[in-house]
Amino acid sequence: MPIPLPRVAEEVGIVLSGASASIAPIVLRRDRELRVLEEDLVLLADPRLEGYYMLGVVRWITRYEPFLRRSVHNMYVEHPDALDTETVMPFSNAYVEIYAGICDGGPVCNGSHRAVNNVYAPTPGSKVFKLTDAEPLTSYLTVSDPITVGVHRYSRWRIPLDSAWLNYHVGVFGATGTGKSRLILRLIREIVGKGYRLIVFDHSGVDYTPYAGELGATVVKSSEIRIEPQIFASIIARLTGVQHQQRDAVEIASLCYAMKVYSENGGGERYQSEECSEILGQGRKGLARYTRGPRADEDERKSAREEFLELLNNVVHHLNMRASSAVKLRLLVRLTVPERLFEGLRSRLREPSDIVDMALRDRLVIVDMSDEQDIEVKRGIVASIAEAAWEKIAGERKEVNLGLVVDEAQNYACEYCGEAGRSLETIAREGRKWRYFVIVASQRVARDIRPGVRSNLGTVFFSKLQSTGDLQELAGYLDLGRVTEASLAMLGRREFYVAGLMNPLRRPLLLHIDSVGGED
Numbered sequence: 001m002p003i004p005l006p007r008v009a010e011e012v013g014i015v016l017s018g019a020s021a022s023i024a025p026i027v028l029r030r031d032r033e034l035r036v037l038e039e040d041l042v043l044l045a046d047p048r049l050e051g052y053y054m055l056g057v058v059r060w061i062t063r064y065e066p067f068l069r070r071s072v073h074n075m076y077v078e079h080p081d082a083l084d085t086e087t088v089m090p091f092s093n094a095y096v097e098i099y100a101g102i103c104d105g106g107p108v109c110n111g112s113h114r115a116v117n118n119v120y121a122p123t124p125g126s127k128v129f130k131l132t133d134a135e136p137l138t139s140y141l142t143v144s145d146p147i148t149v150g151v152h153r154y155s156r157w158r159i160p161l162d163s164a165w166l167n168y169h170v171g172v173f174g175a176t177g178t179g180k181s182r183l184i185l186r187l188i189r190e191i192v193g194k195g196y197r198l199i200v201f202d203h204s205g206v207d208y209t210p211y212a213g214e215l216g217a218t219v220v221k222s223s224e225i226r227i228e229p230q231i232f233a234s235i236i237a238r239l240t241g242v243q244h245q246q247r248d249a250v251e252i253a254s255l256c257y258a259m260k261v262y263s264e265n266g267g268g269e270r271y272q273s274e275e276c277s278e279i280l281g282q283g284r285k286g287l288a289r290y291t292r293g294p295r296a297d298e299d300e301r302k303s304a305r306e307e308f309l310e311l312l313n314n315v316v317h318h319l320n321m322r323a324s325s326a327v328k329l330r331l332l333v334r335l336t337v338p339e340r341l342f343e344g345l346r347s348r349l350r351e352p353s354d355i356v357d358m359a360l361r362d363r364l365v366i367v368d369m370s371d372e373q374d375i376e377v378k379r380g381i382v383a384s385i386a387e388a389a390w391e392k393i394a395g396e397r398k399e400v401n402l403g404l405v406v407d408e409a410q411n412y413a414c415e416y417c418g419e420a421g422r423s424l425e426t427i428a429r430e431g432r433k434w435r436y437f438v439i440v441a442s443q444r445v446a447r448d449i450r451p452g453v454r455s456n457l458g459t460v461f462f463s464k465l466q467s468t469g470d471l472q473e474l475a476g477y478l479d480l481g482r483v484t485e486a487s488l489a490m491l492g493r494r495e496f497y498v499a500g501l502m503n504p505l506r507r508p509l510l511l512h513i514d515s516v517g518g519e520d
């Protein structure tokens with residue numbers, strides 16, 4: 001059925017000279033010019049192209065007046081009262097950024113009804129129609145698995161987003177309070193409804209955990225989840241900041257310590273190794289005197305850190321390191337690694353792979369990280385779960401349809417975020433063929449998100465941005481058309497552009513996000 005233009009659009013102007021296939025200057029009708037706003041969707045109807053429209057977005061509306069010109073003095077400056085509205089002859093020009101051609105049964109598209117790349121420059125004089133209801137456009141788009149999170153800001157068109165592109169990863173960026181977390185909540189509901197599985201990391205426990213009931217999610221406290229021994233080892237090494245052989249010693253001791261604690265707490269064979277048994281079995285010799293208290297009964301009340309230090313002594317001895325290195329390592333561990341990091345291992349009874357299995361079975365798991373005090377540990381949890389999913393993929397060699405949702409991603413996906421940053425980057429680079437993806441949200445793009453992650457985001461939602469320069473950064477990976485910093489400055493709360501692969505037009509469209517969590 002052809003687009004019912006009189007019902008869904010109003011004529012607002014004509015195309016001026018100098019149009020190309022991607023941008024057209026227009027002049028607005030005097031009686032309608034105030035009804036046309038930047039970001040409005042318009043159709044250009046070229047009389048030479050029957051049954052074909054050009055779909056575009058209005059940008060750069062500029063008001064002119066032939067007499068009141070810039071840099072020309074006029075008497076009304078001195079006598080503004082003499083300026084009556086009849087003598088002023090304002091008019092408005094704008095540009096239409098052309099996003100697509102709409103084949104509406106015309107001969108140029110062999111009678112088809114679909115959206116295509118526009119290759120025609122509109123003829124000057126072509127009519128411009130503002131879409132007041134763009135809903136009919138949906139039937140012209142090819143969207144294999146549609147989801148929606150909001151409506152177009154002005155035409156109220158419920159833009160279908162193609163969830164088939166989720167595996168190319170998603171970024172959500174905007175200054176504080178723009179509504180990133182609510183947008184992600186909306187996305188979560190839609191994505192899970194399409195059969196995908198998600199693990200949501202709730203950094204502070206206030207953005208997602210309270211909605212678990214509504215979403216039908218299982219909540220797991222991150223303090224119950226085991227950190228993979230190798231990731232635990234790299235956290236301890238990072239905190240102590242040592243290098244070379246000393247780092248080896250700290251890492252070996254940390255690996256064996258985590259494996260020992262886990263195997264003593266129901267971890268099973270996975271955490272037993274000959275190498276660690278050899279070190280653990282080594283009698284207290286030489287440097288072990290540092291760990292022993294003056295009285296024998298103090299030994300019984302050894303703290304988790306003291307146990308670790310004892311193990312570290314054994315490693316140092318095993319590696320034939322100097323006594324001074326041993327003392328330095330012990331001091332560094334005491335000063336830089338909080339006791340709770342060792343202590344907490346004992347109550348970590350859930351394997352990261354259990355969380356992955358839980359998500360694959362129940363669809364949605366929220367990991368509540370609110371009771372975790374150390375950012376390094378939070379990062380360790382994210383990395384451990386990310387790695388556990390890779391192990392699953394390596395074992396089964398099939399698509400997982402699994403996404404990790406990482407809000408406050410400046411803490412996890414940054415350049416200096418250690419294992420978490422590396423694991424998220426691996427997913428961003430290689431996850432797509434296994435349908436293993438990430439959704440990251442943050443206030444800033446370049447400073448918060450490492451290049452290997454941000455350059456692999458196929459779809460980006462962005463609102464007012466915190467840092468100047470971030471828009472250009474995004475424009476390096478995505479077609480942002482002629483959206484400028486000035487366009488962003490006009491955005492309010494809950495207003496996000498969507499650009500990239502999930503957007504069927506692939507060029508930025510301004511969305512008003514559906515209400516989530518009460519507020520209208």
Ligand SMILES: Nc1ncnc2c1ncn2[C@@H]1O[C@H](COP(=O)(O)OP(=O)(O)OP(=O)(O)O)[C@@H](O)[C@H]1O
Binds near residue numbers: 181
């Ligand atoms: N889609 C929405 N529906 C209803 N309310 C919303 C929506 N988006 C934003 N809000 C309102 O704006 C407030 C801030 O939203 P939100 O917490 O999602 O912002 P944010 O960008 O994640 O902020 P921060 O970066 O500080 O975490 C919410 O508490 C809510 O009142």
